[in-house]
Amino acid sequence: MGCSASCSGRIVHSDDDKIKDAKIIFVVGGPGSGKGTQCEKVVAKYGYTHLSSGDLLRAEVASGSERGKTLQAIMQKGELVPLDTVLDMIKDAMIAKADVSKGFLIDGYPREVKQGEEFEKKIGAPCLLLYIDAKGETMVKRLMKRGETSGRADDNEETIKKRLDLYYKATEPVIAFYSSRGIVKKIDSELPVDEVFGHVAKAIDGLK
Numbered sequence: 001m002g003c004s005a006s007c008s009g010r011i012v013h014s015d016d017d018k019i020k021d022a023k024i025i026f027v028v029g030g031p032g033s034g035k036g037t038q039c040e041k042v043v044a045k046y047g048y049t050h051l052s053s054g055d056l057l058r059a060e061v062a063s064g065s066e067r068g069k070t071l072q073a074i075m076q077k078g079e080l081v082p083l084d085t086v087l088d089m090i091k092d093a094m095i096a097k098a099d100v101s102k103g104f105l106i107d108g109y110p111r112e113v114k115q116g117e118e119f120e121k122k123i124g125a126p127c128l129l130l131y132i133d134a135k136g137e138t139m140v141k142r143l144m145k146r147g148e149t150s151g152r153a154d155d156n157e158e159t160i161k162k163r164l165d166l167y168y169k170a171t172e173p174v175i176a177f178y179s180s181r182g183i184v185k186k187i188d189s190e191l192p193v194d195e196v197f198g199h200v201a202k203a204i205d206g207l208k
């Protein structure tokens with residue numbers, strides 16, 4: 001945010017104001033369920049901005065920064081990185097895109113209920129949660145295949161298993177949490193990509 005001590009609070013607030021009324025969609029699903037694939041198609045059709053927490057974190061790792069080194073060690077083990085780190089990165093990215101974006105797809109976040117609560121405190125409430133649902137065995141198969149070319153350190157059998165376990169334990173409660181608010185749309189991601197997208201598009205068209 002680059003606000004020096006001499007700034008009045010106003011500058012910080014105007015940054016926050018930029019995203020105050022933003023349309024926010026959470027995209028939740030297991031690793032390899034097809035979140036990234038669907039988000040790309042939403043970007044093309046609707047002009048939304050796609051923010052993948054994993055991609056933001058991997059970009060930080062690639063930058064070679066000290067923070068990146070710490071993150072890499074955590075991600076390689078298939079664990080969750082500290083909440084504040086991810087949230088700050090998402091918020092900065094949203095502010096940077098606020099002027100040109102029709103809305104935001106928050107992909108891979110929240111990973112646990114607490115992350116959702118913090119997001120709402122610091123940024124805002126989602127109007128929709130797309131629950132990209134595929135079977136465990138489908139996700140493993142897709143990730144093993146993706147691992148052949150992705151270069152992702154966590155696309156290997158051992159880490160995939162840990163990520164799946166963590167998904168079921170920590171992330172599925174997120175879906176229950178938002179279901180009670182009536183904003184969850186469950187999308188069958190076992191179908192071919194374009195058919196999955198048909199359902200995603202219907203959910204987005206139903207907004208407002």
Ligand SMILES: Nc1ncnc2c1ncn2[C@H]1C[C@H](O)[C@@H](COP(=O)(O)OP(=O)(O)O)O1
Nearest residue numbers: 031032033034035036037142146191192193
């Ligand atoms: N509906 C679908 N049918 C077949 N393959 C799919 C699919 N959706 C995604 N894939 C493939 C593309 C990727 O290689 C892999 C993981 O997809 P992804 O979009 O990277 O998942 P995520 O972002 O949820 O981890 O599966």
Ligand SMILES: [Mg+2]
Nearest residue numbers: 035036052054
């Ligand atoms: Mg992804």
